[in-house]
Amino acid sequence: MSDFVNQFWNWYVILLVLVSIIACGVLLWTQSVTTPGKGDTTGHVWDENLEEYNNPLPKWWMWLFYITVIFSLVYCVLYPTLGSYQGVLGWSSDGQWAKEKAKADEQTKPLYDKYMKMDLKALAADKEGVETGKRLYLTYCMQCHGADARGSKGFPNLADNDWQWGGEPETIVETISNGRMGVMPPHAQLGAETIKDLANYVRSLSGLPADSVRVTKGQEAFNSVGCSGCHGPDAKGMHAVGAPNLTDKIWLYGSSEGTIIETITKGRTNQMPAWKEFLGEEKVHVLAAYVLSLGSGAGSQ
Ligand code: HEC
Ligand code: HEC
Incomplete structure (x- = not known):
């Protein structure tokens, strides 16, 4: 056309x-x-x-x-050289791509059929399956989560056992298939003092040095202004909304008082793209198995 x-x-x-x-x-x-x-x-x-x-x-x-x-x-x-003229051979770059892709898909189909029949946990323990997953990971996921899947600021580590959205096999498949949007709303309306109290409280939860008076005030605010609605009353996070656990030593954005104040004041919005349409169910299945293998320590190096 x-x-x-x-x-x-x-x-x-x-x-x-x-x-x-x-x-x-x-x-x-x-x-x-x-x-x-x-x-x-x-x-x-x-x-x-x-x-x-x-x-x-x-x-x-x-x-x-x-x-x-x-x-x-x-x-x-x-060949299609002259304006919209198609050329007598009927060649097109789209057509050539589709043909090559169909051929490649046909070659890999038996392999993916085998993987699809395997339960995710079994696939995560299968050496060859994990190798295939790793190749896919290095092509599609590495740019954001890093070659070793340990993430970086704003991009979660996939090789630990700490999950924003959940580490159950079906949850990981859901995350990769449909993507995720993590939204921490801005709280500038609380005022600088209360935000500083909250930041000190959050730091104290991970055993970091904090001002004890502020920690007490911050704990009260945490429950009264709605932080606990997403992060949970014990601040251990909530998979349903992707709110991270604030009591561990794992940070998506950083643990310094300044960074936490910035997170609370301005909020954070973060998106994991959806892959089902682009990669198809089979590849998502193998990628989920690879991510699972990382968490269990089997695939991490
Ligand atoms: C454009 C950058 C980007 C790419 C590419 C990307 N991700 Fe993500 N991913 C993210 C971000 C950002 C988040 C965190 C989303 C949030 O904060 O809610 C995330 C979250 C995740 C999570 C959830 C982690 C948790 O703790 O619950 C998994 C699993 C995941 N990605 C796997 C993958 C896989 C597998 C691929 C390759 C198919 C991939 N990602 C490609 C940006 C990316
Ligand atoms: C609507 C739900 C929601 C509310 C309310 C909320 N948060 Fe969050 N918070 C999140 C989500 C989701 C993230 C992760 C954002 C992302 O994926 O980038 C987050 C991230 C954070 C982080 C960053 C953690 C890290 O590892 O770097 C801190 C700190 C934090 N929240 C503290 C608070 C405090 C304090 C309050 C109360 C003032 C609060 N949150 C209220 C959902 C919420």
């Missing part, structure tokens, strides 16, 4: 291509009609007596050029 908005551009491209090719042919022809050996010089003289002759190119060379011109014209007929 052509993307031209109207016929003008279609003809513009067709004419531009044809006129250029034909102009090359005409140029060649005008260059080859001068008779060789007449002894015309260009008039340039160097080093007193070195003169430049104005002879045409050798015949065999000219023919090479003619052949390229003829080749271009034949190519224009066979």
